[in-house]
Amino acid sequence: MTRILFSLAVLGLLSPAPPASAADTMMETFFRGKTTATGSFSAINGVKRQFDVVLTGRVRGDTLTVREDFVYSGGERDRKTWRFVRTGPATYSGTREDVVGTTTLRVDGNTARFNYLVDLDPGPGKNIVRFFDKMVLADDGRTIANTASVWKYIFPVARVTVDFRR
Template sequence: MTLLLGLAPAAAGDFTLEGYFAGKTSAVGSFSAINGVKRKFTVDLMGKWNGKTLTLVEDFAYDNGERDRKTWRFEKVARDKYRGTREDVIGETLVTISGNTARFSYVADLDASNKSNRVRFYDTMRLQDDGTVLNKALVTKFGLPVALTRVEFHRR
């Protein structure tokens, strides 16, 4: 299957954000916090690559009916590095890819309306041999673990 802009899907070992996320992607995920909060969700993603920046629009649908939209902008700054921003992220993140694995960390407002719940995500995304990408993230507050997320991405 050929993606938008003529990019072919990445195989394990040559993972790039633009190679995997340009075009349509879907995901299923979960968020589990130590206070007992558990949320399941699906995500429809649309990625556009302009040769330097991947704009990745994420449309979330949560199991309680809530919907949300987030937009990542990943600027490629080296063969294996990207700078990323999103509307709820404080500052930016640096994504580093090694083989089939991308790692990045960022601070986000979980309640952006009053900026009262800032947490840090430590994400590890791995391109699997079957073509899915598995993202696991540890979420911390004041340096202590408070939640885990797991998201499995699939190319459409």
């Protein structure tokens, strides 16, 4: 009997369940339920916008859905919804209404990175830019600092910062 228990322990079958992965902590756990954020957008042409966001996240199976309700400093409101589907232990495929195609989000420790194309023109025209996002989970697990650079063709055209709070 002792040999069987020893063999099971060596194989890891008697060890406790592994802790949640960094991806679980950062994505499913952090963004589940209500989250708030403040942010700013600064473009090279001098345009600056401040905004507040209320996020509502839910997890169903391998899908994390995050609804973002924006209120801009001028009073304008907007709503966007991210859908992230887990594709691996620390990877997700993501879509949003204004995103062209999909993005792959990768989590490494306390940092998530993803880039995606956005059509900034809601009408029939096209104004495609690429966002390069980096989200860093603070040690306290209660805040995420998100920075994004925005590029048009080969030129950086804007910077976005967002601070998420649980």
